Amino acid sequence: MSKLTNRYAVVTGAAKGIGRAIAERFLADDVAGVALFDMDEALVQQTALELDPTGERVIAIKCNVADQENVNAAMATVTEKFGRIDILVNNAGITRDAMFHKMTDAQARMVLDVNFYGTFYCCQAVIAGMREREYGKIINISSTSAFGNIGQTNYAASKAAIDGFTRTLALESARKNITVNSIAPGMIETDILKTIPEDIMKTKIANVPANRLGQPSEIASVASFLASDDSSWVTGNTILACGGLKMRG
Ligand SMILES: NC(=O)c1ccc[n+]([C@@H]2O[C@H](COP(=O)([O-])OP(=O)(O)OC[C@H]3O[C@@H](n4cnc5c(N)ncnc54)[C@H](O)[C@@H]3O)[C@@H](O)[C@H]2O)c1
Incomplete structure (x- = not known):
């Protein structure tokens, strides 16, 4: 038995x-699917093929998470293939940065959506099944x-909303043996950082106590803990994974 x-x-x-x-x-932790x-x-088809060339444990589904019908259809496909969903990671996210005095309504809504x-x-698509089981x-x-x-009033609002939502859903779900937590990464080396100008990036990295960018695998290891039964007594938390950045404010 693995995690x-x-x-x-x-x-x-x-x-x-x-x-x-x-x-x-998750695949390294022996997830069934x-x-x-x-x-x-x-890209998602290509990624699935790279992660599992046999296609036995990985399925790729085109889904716009901002579209509820699309989400419900995608979750139904998964349930049909796998039988159930035990773990949900809400990771899809975007930025549309601008100073607030220049931010458009469309930029704000897109990020919140x-x-x-x-x-x-x-969460709404999976919660009934999780409660039942x-x-x-x-x-x-x-x-x-x-x-x-700075420059992220829309993004900050969306992520603060996620943290409040997480704590409340955790409270509502605890009796049903469902844990709900969030991870707050800081400065992880992915494409999302590519919109930040180089000079600003240098200053930002210098401000990280670890003095480097984090790697996606360093968030995946936290997700692995929260997805496993090792975290059975951990719910309603936001785990900071940012190389100490938040100690500097
Ligand atoms: N990289 C960082 O420094 C950092 C820091 C804090 C939080 N985060 C968060 O981590 C998460 C992942 O970010 P990343 O850095 O890997 O970004 P990324 O841009 O490398 O990957 C994001 C993925 O989400 C997909 N996506 C975007 N909109 C979608 C939608 N509507 N429906 C479905 N998929 C959609 C994209 O196609 C892409 O594959 C995001 O929620 C982001 O806000 C990242």
């Missing part, structure tokens, strides 16, 4: 970056930006 033997998982935004690393780690959801159909409503819709592990990917970050 996730006999468990079935869904990871959203899993075509690349942190989501892909989480799916890869993992469904990769992503908007980018070609994907980051917050995506999480909300995915009295087992579930929900992991929401937040961000250190939830504490505040």
Whole structure:
């Protein structure tokens, strides 16, 4: 028996970056099956093939998490294939940065739609089954930006919303043996950071006590803990995984 033997998982935004690393780690933990959801159909198919060339344990599904009908259909496909969903990782997320005085309504809504409503819709699609079976592990990917970050009023609001949602769903679900936690990564080396200008990146890295960027695998290891029964007494938490960044405010 390994950490996730006999468990079935869904990871959203899993075509690349942190989501892909989480799916890869779950496979190493002997997960019975993992469904990769992503908007980018070609990339998610390619990722699935790279992670499991046999296609026995990995399925790729094109899904826009901001669209509730799309989410419900994708979850139904997973349930049909796997029989149930034990672990849900709400990882899909976007940024549309701008100073608040220049931010448009569209930028704000797009980020809330994907980051917050995506999480909300995915949880709503799986929670009834988890309650019925009295087992579930929900992991929401937040961000250190939830504490505040210049140029990210929209993103910070979406991630702070996820943290409040996480604690409340944890309270409502605890009696049903479902744990709900979030992870707040900071400065992980993925494509999402590519929109940040180089000079600002240098300053940001210098501000990390570890003096480097984090790797997606360093978030995946936290997700692995929260997805396993090692974390059975851990619920309603936001785990900071940021190389000590938040100690500097
Ligand atoms: N990289 C960091 O430093 C960092 C820090 C804090 C939090 N995060 C969070 O981690 C999560 C993953 O980010 P990443 O750095 O791996 O980013 P990434 O851009 O490398 O990957 C994000 C993935 O999500 C997918 N996606 C975007 N919108 C989607 C939608 N509507 N439906 C389904 N899939 C969608 C993308 O196609 C992509 O494959 C995000 O929630 C992000 O906010 C990242």
